[in-house]
Amino acid sequence: GAVVSQHPSRVICKSGTSVKIxxxxxxxxxxTMFWYRQFPKxxxxxxxxxxxxxxxxYEQGVEKDKFLINHASLTLSTLTVTSAxxxxxxxxxxxxxxxxxxxxxxxxxxxxxxxxxxxx
Amino acid sequence: DAKTTQPPSMDCAEGRAANLPCNHSTISGxxxxxxxxxxxxxxxxxxxxxxKNNETNExxxxxxxxxxxxxxxxxxxATLRDTAVYYCIVRVGIYxxxxxxxxxxxxxP
Numbered sequence: 280g281a282v283v284s285q286h287p288s289r290v291i292c293k294s295g296t297s298v299k300i301x302x303x304x305x306x307x308x309x310x311t312m313f314w315y316r317q318f319p320k321x322x323x324x325x326x327x328x329x330x331x332x333x334x335x336x337y338e339q340g341v342e343k344d345k346f347l348i349n350h351a352s353l354t355l356s357t358l359t360v361t362s363a364x365x366x367x368x369x370x371x372x373x374x375x376x377x378x379x380x381x382x383x384x385x386x387x388x389x390x391x392x393x394x395x396x397x398x399x
Numbered sequence: 400d401a402k403t404t405q406p407p408s409m410d411c412a413e414g415r416a417a418n419l420p421c422n423h424s425t426i427s428g429x430x431x432x433x434x435x436x437x438x439x440x441x442x443x444x445x446x447x448x449x450x451k452n453n454e455t456n457e458x459x460x461x462x463x464x465x466x467x468x469x470x471x472x473x474x475x476x477a478t479l480r481d482t483a484v485y486y487c488i489v490r491v492g493i494y495x496x497x498x499x500x501x502x503x504x505x506x507x508p
Binding site (some may be wrong): 283285310313315322323324325370372374387388390391392393395 | 433437440441442443444445448486496497498499500501
């Protein structure tokens with residue numbers, strides 16, 4: 280199946296710094312990617328939908344100025360956590376769909392391995 | 400999206416079939432049932448999806464009731480590596496997949 284990678288897999292930073300997380304589709308082009316956040320012992324929460332060449336769409340309650348999303352190419356979306364604070368410590372996961380697969384909108388969504396962010 | 404209800408946790412003996420139920424009584428005619436799982440500290444993994452017919456692939460079988468108000472994911476021969484949180488999601492299409500609490504399946508030796 281299609282592969283989605285994330286980098287870094289783990290990052291520790293000081294409070295007040297910014298952290299960039301990359302999400303790549305390795306063997307397909309993704310016009311749309313999704314960013315999720317998962318706190319310990321909780322389910323995944325959709326943060327935003329990243330659209331290649333246009334602005335991201337954020338879910339209600341997600342600060343767009345804090346979580347900057349850039350989808351500059353068909354294989355790369357980045358999430359930048361600006362001025363990170365300890366409460367931003369979480370597991371961040373991206374996903375994408377391969378539009379080239381048969382089945383249209385009902386194909387599976389491929390998820391990255393996640394990035395664990397710890398803000399000290 | 401239709402709301403889904405899953406038991407918070409289940410146990411299964413290794414080698415036996417694991418049957419994970421999901422209720423989605425408000426599902427509409429064009430909504431599909433998707434199943435994903437998440438092994439600890441990893442990204443979710445697609446398992447299977449279906450509209451109204453039963454589906455089977457190399458990982459699992461999906462049984463959807465005739466009225467489509469509930470479904471069951473079957474792992475025919477559970478192994479320790481199947482220990483994970485299993486999510487049942489009902490959605491029209493694949494975009495912005497939203498996750499509920501899921502069922503934590505523990506496969507025991």
